[in-house]
Amino acid sequence: MSYVFSPPEQVSVPVKNSDQCVPVRRVYCVGRNYAAHAIEMGFDPNREPPFFFCKPTDAIVPIEEGKPYAWPYPSKTQNLHYEAELVAVIGKGGANIAVETALTHVWGYAVGLDMTRRDLQIEMREMGRPWEVGKAFDHSGPIGPIYPVEQVGHIATGAIWLQVDGEDRQRSDVSHLIWSVAETVAYLSTLFTLAPGDLIFTGTPEGVGAVHKGQQMRLGVEGLGELCLDVM
Structure with a gap:
């Protein structure tokens, strides 16, 4: 088979302490999954069913631990927000998975950022339109190396x-x-x-806010390392 255009390079994320990488298929994000964050965004934090949105695979930006990364400030926004998140990596597929066995489908965990053009997201939300321009822009998914479950276990507690x-x-x-x-x-x-x-991307806690060119973000999840991004 031949292609009209060369296929894009496979997006992948390095595995911690390994020369292997995880190829990225899809990127799902959970909205408002910490009660205090739901409240600060003006919503009821009661346990309604979770909702999801997606980022394109090529929005993922692997970040090396302990090394500042020059992250580009996106266009068309005056209100760029950070959202630190725990990322779960699927290693075994399936549909209609039972809660009791769901963790057997998780291969590893990582630290991630759901960067958000908040002004564009809110504008689209108020117009009843999709959020892509606020959530799915280039470089909007920085992520650290993936820690296999066999090394760190399942992350149910720990500082974020x-x-x-x-x-x-x-x-x-x-x-x-x-x-x-x-x-x-x-x-x-x-x-x-x-x-x-x-x-x-499993959701972000309270404290989201704007970040500007020239500022530096540091973030982490206990047991999963620390990332450093310089906003350029």
Whole structure:
């Protein structure tokens, strides 16, 4: 078979302490999955069914731990927000997965950022239109190396945090997720057939806010390392 255009390079994320990478298939994101964040965004934090949106695969930007990364400020926004997240990596596919077995489908975990053009997202939301321009832009999914479950276990507790220029902006605990990783995987699998290489950004805690050119973001999840991004 020949192609009219050369196929794009496979997007992949390195595995911690390995020369292997995880090929990325799809990128799912959970909205408002920490109660305090739901409240700060003006919504009721009660346990309604989770909702999801997607980023394109090529929005993923692998970030090397311990090395500042020059991250480009996107166009068409005056209100760029950070959202630190725990990312679950699917290693075994399936549909209609039971909550009791959902974690057997998770291969590993990573630290991620759901960068958001908040002004464009809110504008689209108020018009009843999709969020893509606010959530799915180029470079909007920075992510650290993937830690295999066999090395770190399943991440159910632990600090999640983000600093801007050395000051805490987000600081919470993964245990505060409204929908746990297992529940999220199970519910998502009723909507889409999951497959190896799917990434699930599990939601962000309270404290989201704007970041500007010239500022530096540091973020981490306990046990999964720390990332550093210089906004350019």
